[in-house]
Amino acid sequence: MQDPSAHDAHNGKLFIQTVGCQMNELDSELVVAALRKHGFQLTDDITSADTVLFNTCSVREHAEHKIYSALGRLKYSRRRRPQQVIGVMGCMAQKDQKLVFQKAPHVDIVVGTGQLSEIPGLIEDARANRGRHMAVSLARRDATRQTVAASFESYDPLRDPEMRPSAFQAYVRIMIGCDKFCTYCVVPMTRGPEQSRAPRDIVQEVHQLAAEGVKEVTLLGQTVNSYRHTEDGREYRLADLIAAFHDTPGLERIKFVTNYPRDMGDDLLQAVRDLPKLAHYLHVPAQSGCDEMLKRMKRGYTVADYREMMQRIHATVPDCAVSSDFIVGFCGETEEAHQKSMDLVREFRFKNSFIFKYSARTGTKADAIMLDDVPEETKRRRNVEMLELQTEISEEDNAERIGREYDVLVEGPSKTALKSADGEQGPLTQLTGRTRCDRIVVFDGNRRLTGSTARIRIDDCTATTLIGSIVTREFQHAPDGGLPILS
Ligand code: SF4
Known part of the structure; x- marks a missing residue:
C-alpha cells in the first residue's frame, strides 16, 4: 500500500453511488478507502462533488436505467463544474465499455470490476488530460481462460475500518467471477472466470478485521460454496476455509452468500451444524420450480435435485433457515411452469425470497437465442402473485416464533x-x-x-x-x- 502522505492532502470531494449486490457494496467500501488515503473527502452531496463515481450493476435492466438517468442529470451540473470528474465503475462499465461514453459523453472514466485498483490513477489522468479514460478486462471469448482470468484482479487491499458501514460487521470476498453461465446472467462476463482467493490471505484478513473489533463476517462469492483453492498441497473447500479461521478470538458470527444448489456438499452442511459461530442460514436460489425452465436457464439441476438438497439441509441442520431467488416470466415460461414455481415456494416455505421479473441482458445466451415472449403485464402479475405467497409464508413462519x-x-x-x-x-x-x-x-x-x-x-x-x-x-x-x- 502506498503511503498516503505521498499524495495531495486534499483531492477534493468524492461522491459515490452504489447499486447492486453485496459484492458491489464491498468494492465501493474498498475504493473509497483507497481514495481517502489519496486525500479525497467523502460527501453525500452530489452537487458539490469534485469527483462522482457510480458503482454499477448489470444483472437487471432497471439497475442500468437508474445509472444512465443519474448520468443524464449530471450533464448540466458538469457545465457548472467543468473540472468535475465523472466515473462509471463495476459490472455495467465492464459490460458496456465504450457504449457508456456514447450514451453519456460527459463521462471521463470507465473502469471494469477487475481494474478497481487503477481508479486513483485514472482520476488523476482525467484531471490532467480531459478526454476518455477506460480500463476494462478482456471479454471471455477474446483469449484463453487463463489470460482472461489474469485480466480480472480481485480487489482486496488493506481494509479501512472507518469506511465500513458498521464497525463490527464486514464483508470478506473469498472468490470472484463465475463459470456456471446460466443463460440469463451477465455475471460470468462482467466478473470474469471463477477464481478463489488464497486461504492464507483470507484468514489474515479475518484476523485483521477481528482485531479491529469486527464480530460478524459475511463471506462473499457469486457461488460461494463452489470455493476451491489448493495451498501447500492441500485442497481447501469452503468448509475447510471456514474451519481455518473459525476460532479467531473476537469473531462471533460467520455467514456466507450466495450458494449454488449443485455445490451444497455434506461437508459444508456438517460445518454449519458443528461450528458454533456459523449462522444457521443458507441463501440458495432455486430460480424456478419447473424442470423445463431450469433446463432453459442452464441451472444444472432439476427440481428433484433441489428437493434432495433441501432434505439434506434439514436433516443435517434442522433449524436452518433457507431463502431463495426466483425469476418470473423467463423465456417460454407458461402458466403451468409458473404454478410449479409457486408450488416450490409452498413446499419449501422459504424464510424469504427475492423475486425478479426476467429482463433480457445483452451478452447472455438467453438474449441471443431465446424469445423474451412473456408479456410484461404477465410478468408483473406473476411477480405479485409469488410475492404475496412468500409474504404470507414469511409471516406465518415468523408468527411461529412468538413467545420464543x-x-x-x-x-x-x-x-x-x-x-x-x-x-x-x-x-x-x-x-x-x-x-x-x-x-x-x-x-x-x-x-x-x-x-x-x-x-x-x-x-x-x-x-x-x-x-x-x-x-x-x-x-x-x-x-x-x-x-x-x-x-
Ligand atoms: S451461478 Fe448463474 S446466476 Fe449465479 S452468478 Fe453464475 S451465471 Fe449468474
Missing part, C-alpha cells in the same frame, strides 16, 4: 429510529439485530448494546420482522473468545 427467545447480535438503531430524532440521540431507542437464523428482530434498548449479543423474547411480528423485548441485557464472553456465556 433468541440470541440476537445487535446491529444498531433500526431504520425507523434513525429517521427520527430518537435514533440520532438515544440513549433508549429501537434497535435492530439478527438471530443466528438471520431473522431480523427489532426491540427497544440502549444503543450501547450495538455489537453485543442480547437475549430477546419475541412478542409480535410482521412478514419481515420479529418484534421483541430484552430478556437478558448482555452476554459475557469466554476469555478465549469462544461461546458466549449467559450472564
Whole structure:
C-alpha cells in the first residue's frame, strides 16, 4: 500500500453511488478507502462533488436505467463544474465499455470490476488530460481462460475500518467471477472466470478485521460454496476455509452468500451444524420450480435435485433457515411452469425470497437465442402473485416464533429510529439485530448494546420482522473468545 502522505492532502470531494449486490457494496467500501488515503473527502452531496463515481450493476435492466438517468442529470451540473470528474465503475462499465461514453459523453472514466485498483490513477489522468479514460478486462471469448482470468484482479487491499458501514460487521470476498453461465446472467462476463482467493490471505484478513473489533463476517462469492483453492498441497473447500479461521478470538458470527444448489456438499452442511459461530442460514436460489425452465436457464439441476438438497439441509441442520431467488416470466415460461414455481415456494416455505421479473441482458445466451415472449403485464402479475405467497409464508413462519427467545447480535438503531430524532440521540431507542437464523428482530434498548449479543423474547411480528423485548441485557464472553456465556 502506498503511503498516503505521498499524495495531495486534499483531492477534493468524492461522491459515490452504489447499486447492486453485496459484492458491489464491498468494492465501493474498498475504493473509497483507497481514495481517502489519496486525500479525497467523502460527501453525500452530489452537487458539490469534485469527483462522482457510480458503482454499477448489470444483472437487471432497471439497475442500468437508474445509472444512465443519474448520468443524464449530471450533464448540466458538469457545465457548472467543468473540472468535475465523472466515473462509471463495476459490472455495467465492464459490460458496456465504450457504449457508456456514447450514451453519456460527459463521462471521463470507465473502469471494469477487475481494474478497481487503477481508479486513483485514472482520476488523476482525467484531471490532467480531459478526454476518455477506460480500463476494462478482456471479454471471455477474446483469449484463453487463463489470460482472461489474469485480466480480472480481485480487489482486496488493506481494509479501512472507518469506511465500513458498521464497525463490527464486514464483508470478506473469498472468490470472484463465475463459470456456471446460466443463460440469463451477465455475471460470468462482467466478473470474469471463477477464481478463489488464497486461504492464507483470507484468514489474515479475518484476523485483521477481528482485531479491529469486527464480530460478524459475511463471506462473499457469486457461488460461494463452489470455493476451491489448493495451498501447500492441500485442497481447501469452503468448509475447510471456514474451519481455518473459525476460532479467531473476537469473531462471533460467520455467514456466507450466495450458494449454488449443485455445490451444497455434506461437508459444508456438517460445518454449519458443528461450528458454533456459523449462522444457521443458507441463501440458495432455486430460480424456478419447473424442470423445463431450469433446463432453459442452464441451472444444472432439476427440481428433484433441489428437493434432495433441501432434505439434506434439514436433516443435517434442522433449524436452518433457507431463502431463495426466483425469476418470473423467463423465456417460454407458461402458466403451468409458473404454478410449479409457486408450488416450490409452498413446499419449501422459504424464510424469504427475492423475486425478479426476467429482463433480457445483452451478452447472455438467453438474449441471443431465446424469445423474451412473456408479456410484461404477465410478468408483473406473476411477480405479485409469488410475492404475496412468500409474504404470507414469511409471516406465518415468523408468527411461529412468538413467545420464543433468541440470541440476537445487535446491529444498531433500526431504520425507523434513525429517521427520527430518537435514533440520532438515544440513549433508549429501537434497535435492530439478527438471530443466528438471520431473522431480523427489532426491540427497544440502549444503543450501547450495538455489537453485543442480547437475549430477546419475541412478542409480535410482521412478514419481515420479529418484534421483541430484552430478556437478558448482555452476554459475557469466554476469555478465549469462544461461546458466549449467559450472564
Ligand atoms: S451461478 Fe448463474 S446466476 Fe449465479 S452468478 Fe453464475 S451465471 Fe449468474
